[in-house]
Amino acid sequence: MAELNTGGDGGKGGKVRSKKMNPGVDLTAMVDLAFLLITFFMLTTTLSKPQSMPLAMPDKDPEKKIEDNTKIPEERLMTILIGSNNRVLWYMGKFDTPTIPPTETVFGKNGIRKDLLKNVKLGKTLAAKDGKPDQGLVVNIKASDKASYKNLVDMLDEMAITDPQLYAIGDITPGEIDLLKKTGLY
Template sequence: MAQLNTDDGGGKKGGGKVRSKKQNSTVDLTAMVDLAFLLITFFMLTTSLSKPQSMPLGLPAKDDIDDPIPPVKTDQRRTVTVILGKNNAIKWYHGLLEAPEANGKPQNTSYGKDGIRKILLDRVQSVPQVTGNLKKGLIVIIKPTSKSNYRNLVDILDEMVISKVDTYAIVNDFSPEEKTLIADITK
């Protein structure tokens, strides 16, 4: 039992007068300690801890293997392809890789505000003006290689949110021309 003892200091004071002996006052703290532990336990069990932040991804439904999927045609003026390589390497190109003279050759860049973010922000602004349709914006095709890591994919998805790119896809199919690019950034 927990007790709180208050002592009058002990010993005799003053002259030879006889005084009656005072009782020590005690307070039983057991009930208060029990209540404190019950409250702590209650609040620990009922409090929700911080939930991890996650980005919603719209994943396609599983299709039958026998059913061939026709390739999706997109406007090459609206498309930017980003290939993720080893050691945080990024190679990107606008439009089709088969016609580099029309859209520029594939270029290397990095993550961050002076790298891929600047490119995406420029394209988000220019694509609606070039196509003449303000409702149709930029389409980004993200192609992670087997040498890229999970952090690279998360970083590029963060760049999509920061750059306000509404339409993007994660693809793991590489054309023969892209395979030659991959050899350059996965060394």
Template sequence: MAELNQDSGKKSKKGRTKKDGGKVDLTAMVDLAFLLITFFMLTTSLNKPQAMDVAMPDKNVETDKQTDVDVDEHRSVTLVLGSDDKLIWYQGDVKKPLQGPTVVDYSKDGLRAVLIKMKQTVPQQAGGKDMIVVIRPSEKSVTRNIVDALDEMKIVDVKRYMISNRIMNDEVELLKKDNLYND
């Protein structure tokens, strides 16, 4: 049993031992402490990791065959991620863009403002269909840029977006022209 003993074990001047200060049984308090610790451990929820669902292609599909999907140029907005935490966006085809190419950053006044504006204008241009965003990271972009772009997709509530592993030569030339293809 747990007890609190306050006996100092000293003798008084007359040779007699001091009177016992008494004993306190701490068993009930220890039991209560463990019950409280157990209660709070079981009722407290730990922080759950926040993850974003990204649909990945089926692994059974042959990767050697590159199939291009035709998308209405009025619906597609392409984000080409460059260096220095900047990106270039354009609407439509890279050779004849409907809008852009324009250099922006990942701030709320940069990429977020572009996505909000395009989310409103694309359905008007595309006959009511929603916007498709293609994210194309370059060799000079960092993983943080992809995460920032995906965060903006979630914040703006873009329903259709994809990460492309293929960047075109024309897009690399755009990055080089705007000095966004640096080490």
């Protein structure tokens, strides 16, 4: 739109100057859109929840303690000893007379997981042969005082991955500590 300048200096050759105006931007629509987008994404995304592994612990009340003396066949019992420097020692059967002698391994898919999967399969095969297909490998996890908390959590993760029939965290015996010392894992 053209603007007519009626003022002046009476026609004495003065320059005609146009008025300078600062253009204004209306941000109301952009603010509304921003709040709508924020509200939409807050309502449609799921907030991440902390993940924890379920772990059954025995009851500390001595009156509620139930004695369970279930005999586990030696072929289905695997004991895992967690030593220092991310190393593991495992054996099958009893400590005094193992059916598979102590074997050193490491964490990971080519270490303890491979051994666990092999023994889970062996436990299921032996249980099926005995006519008890609902039974399988029983794992006893024992961490030395030189083991890190991370190693214990990693071992619990391996239990979740390999899915043995039953696993427990037990106390390490002095004989097993001596075995770890002898093999250099303590």
